[in-house]
Amino acid sequence: MGSEGQEVKLVGAWFSPYVYRVAWALKLKGVQYEFVEQNMRDPNKRSSLLLDCNPIYKKIPVLLHHGKPIVESLFIIQYIDETWKDNPILPTDPYERAMARFWAPLIDEMLLEGLKRMTYTEGEQLMKEMKQVSNALQLLEEMLKGKKFFGGEKVGFLDIAFGWIPIWLGAMEEVAAIDFLNPYQYPLLHIWSNKFKEVHFVKDSLYPKDKLVRFFNKFRESQLKLAPKKI
Missing domain, CATH: 1.20.1050.10 (Glutathione S-transferase Yfyf (Class Pi); Chain A, domain 2)
Known part of the structure; x- marks a missing residue:
């Protein structure tokens, strides 16, 4: 199932395993997304996008769907599973x-x-x-x-x-x-x-x-x- 007409962005960094697990969930579902790379090594260089989306923790990953942010990788995966029904991720039992x-x-x-x-x-x-x-x-x-x-x-x-x-x-x-x-x-x-x-x-x-x-x-x-x- 694709994501035509649905704006999906993944805010993250190349080295983060937390980011990769979200990317894998999106790929499993067949969801097209834009990856927005962040500089996490310098706190002063974190983008306004990240700070606006996750002002409390200021951490990656963040999933943006229709402009609405979801944070914390495990919660994001559950959101993805519930939003795109094909190829279930969580057990049905x-x-x-x-x-x-x-x-x-x-x-x-x-x-x-x-x-x-x-x-x-x-x-x-x-x-x-x-x-x-x-x-x-x-x-x-x-x-x-x-x-x-x-x-x-x-x-x-x-x-x-x-x-x-x-x-x-x-x-x-x-x-x-x-x-x-x-x-x-x-x-x-x-x-x-x-x-x-x-x-x-x-x-x-x-x-x-x-x-x-x-x-x-x-x-x-x-x-x-x-x-x-x-x-």
Whole structure:
């Protein structure tokens, strides 16, 4: 289903996994959209469009549909699913739907935010983040038992929510000099990662890992400069 006559814009930045999951949802639905790139590394260079659309958090992504802004990636995906009915993303079963909504933000905090913190923490805090990341990966491994995708036989809400893992996790591992996604420890997650990268609306949209590594190295350097110095 296309989006003729419907103005759809995605406000984001090339490096953000949160932005990519929204883009994948739009591509799955066949919705044409305009991507509006933002400079997120310098707070003073964020566009008036972003500040007007998301004045509270001043964060990406933002979806603009008919000029109306929707913020927070997981909420945006649900909006997309309810607005464009073809190719459903969320499960139709009420219980499975509730569980998908439960797991997505929890894994975001445990895994994605934990990995980001790992790139610039040390000592006891680093060990704490590492344990949390390992626990999240084990949860994902258990969730994939007996399934091709998190959504079953086809890509669903959780696949799109966790779709950043195949590329972004590898880049973050390289920056933090830690190997997490071991195929022997997490065989199902490893298989899923390879399958997800081959999905038609994902395959041609992933940035090379080395570009993400360079970005996260710069992010790590900037965060370490902000960290309080030990006396």
